[in-house]
Every structure is written in C-alpha cells, then in structure tokens.
Amino acid sequence: MRHFAISKKIRQLPLAQRGMPVDQNLPLTERERQIILVLSEGITNKEIGRRLGLTEGTVKVHLHRIYRKLGIANRTALAVLAHTGTG
Numbered sequence: 639m640r641h642f643a644i645s646k647k648i649r650q651l652p653l654a655q656r657g658m659p660v661d662q663n664l665p666l667t668e669r670e671r672q673i674i675l676v677l678s679e680g681i682t683n684k685e686i687g688r689r690l691g692l693t694e695g696t697v698k699v700h701l702h703r704i705y706r707k708l709g710i711a712n713r714t715a716l717a718v719l720a721h722t723g724t725g
Contacts, residue, residue, distance in 0.1 A: 678720040
C-alpha cells in the first residue's frame with residue numbers, strides 16, 4: 639500500500655516541487671518522474687521497484703529510457719539533475 643501513497647503524493651506536486659527542472663516540456667511519463675524522485679534518495683533499483691510495485695528489470699528499462707530522453711549517461715547524472723532542478 640505504501641507505493642500508492644507515494645504515487646498519489648507525487649502526482650499532486652508540480653514538477654518544480656519534485657526536484658525536476660521547471661521545463662514542463664520534458665518528455666517524461668508520470669512513472670518516469672516517480673522513478674527519478676525515488677532514485678534521488680540514493681537507493682538501489684531493487685528498492686525503487688519495491689516502493690513502486692515494479693520488478694528490478696522494469697526499473698532498469700525505465701532508467702535507460704530516462705537517460706536517453708534527457709541525454710545523460712548514468713544514475714549519478716540523473717540524481718544531480720533531480721537535486722539541482724530549479725523551482
């Protein structure tokens with residue numbers, strides 16, 4: 639049940655309050671935004687999956703899509719982007 643509470647809370651926040659860049663035109667899905675938010679806590683793919691009700695493999699697929707969409711190479715760059723987003 640915990641992942642439902644997190645998802646609902648995340649959906650209610652504008653991107654700028656989620657630690658994401660203000661640019662509303664980011665080509666990210668809501669699930670990708672959820673993954674970025676949880677990843678920014680510094681946890682493993684397995685734990686991200688547990689929190690969001692996904693398999694570790696599905697998390698990896700989402701992460702690779704996120705990297706490609708944002709033009710970044712790894713989770714470190716993604717975490718930095720999430721923490722330095724303006725807002």
